[in-house]
Amino acid sequence: MHFQQKKSHENLEQSQADRLLEIVKIKELKSKTELAKGLGVYLSAITNIRARGTVATPMALAAQAVFGVSAEWIINGKGPVMHERKLEDIASDLLLAIGENTEREGLRETPKRMCKAWKDFFVGYEQNPKEILNKVFEEVGGYDEIVLLKNIRVESHCEHHFVPIIGHAHVAYLPNKRVVGISKLARVVEAYSKRLQVQERLTQEIADCITEVLDPQGVAVVISSTHHCMTTRGVRMVGANMVTSSMSGAFRNSETRQELFQMINGDNL
Ligand SMILES: [Zn+2]
Numbered sequence: 001m002h003f004q005q006k007k008s009h010e011n012l013e014q015s016q017a018d019r020l021l022e023i024v025k026i027k028e029l030k031s032k033t034e035l036a037k038g039l040g041v042y043l044s045a046i047t048n049i050r051a052r053g054t055v056a057t058p059m060a061l062a063a064q065a066v067f068g069v070s071a072e073w074i075i076n077g078k079g080p081v082m083h084e085r086k087l088e089d090i091a092s093d094l095l096l097a098i099g100e101n102t103e104r105e106g107l108r109e110t111p112k113r114m115c116k117a118w119k120d121f122f123v124g125y126e127q128n129p130k131e132i133l134n135k136v137f138e139e140v141g142g143y144d145e146i147v148l149l150k151n152i153r154v155e156s157h158c159e160h161h162f163v164p165i166i167g168h169a170h171v172a173y174l175p176n177k178r179v180v181g182i183s184k185l186a187r188v189v190e191a192y193s194k195r196l197q198v199q200e201r202l203t204q205e206i207a208d209c210i211t212e213v214l215d216p217q218g219v220a221v222v223i224s225s226t227h228h229c230m231t232t233r234g235v236r237m238v239g240a241n242m243v244t245s246s247m248s249g250a251f252r253n254s255e256t257r258q259e260l261f262q263m264i265n266g267d268n269l
Pocket residue numbers: 158159160161162227229230
């Protein structure tokens with residue numbers, strides 16, 4: 001038993017070491033000093049691991065400090081490889097590339113702030129929409145009418161131009177025994193929105209997630225939004241909205257669909 005435990009720790013160290021080597025490749029750490037520094041911390045991390053009998057933390061911290069990757073990635077082999085420090089370099093390069101002076105006072109902290117903003121814009125990559133929705137209630141007291149959450153704010157980014165898509169979504173489903181806390185629908189919209197997207201896929205992903213987890217009689221997702229790549233550049237079609245929808249099950253029936261649009265458009269509700 002003890003032997004097996006030790007063995008599995010060694011395997012874990014090995015896989016973490018492999019990942020470190022991968023980072024060296026990814027980041028093209030050609031400088032000897034950088035590499036030596038990295039290996040030094042790496043070796044002391046291993047010593048620490050052995051001495052303290054813990055596995056992941058020192059290694060992860062070393063990797064985070066030296067190679068600039070997330071501790072989660074080095075421990076589990078998943079999670080964001082890109083670390084803030086790397087993002088900051090990219091942000092700084094971007095400012096230089098558009099002709100700015102990164103040394104001037106107003107811009108000194110800008111790469112850091114850009115990273116923070118990017119992390120917020122793309123927080124969806126760290127969220128699991130199916131998990132969010134999984135907290136379902138089986139008891140619905142016989143309720144079998146449309147459940148609709150209207151006007152959910154959508155803040156996304158176009159994957160073709162890396163600029164905002166801003167709009168709102170209406171999400172509805174017709175329960176089949178299972179219902180979900182209404183705020184969860186908004187969180188599912190957020191989890192898929194806060195990634196690089198095209199609106200068609202965003203609409204479908206939200207619908208598919210609800211279908212899979214709630215297994216309802218029908219799902220409807222309607223998104224209306226403004227794409228900044230269309231309004232602030234190129235054709236500059238200010239005021240143009242893009243509307244997409246995904247209807248399944250009962251919502252393909254014209255009566256149910258009509259009821260849904262009355263609910264969405266009804267001011268008296
Ligand atoms: Zn675009």
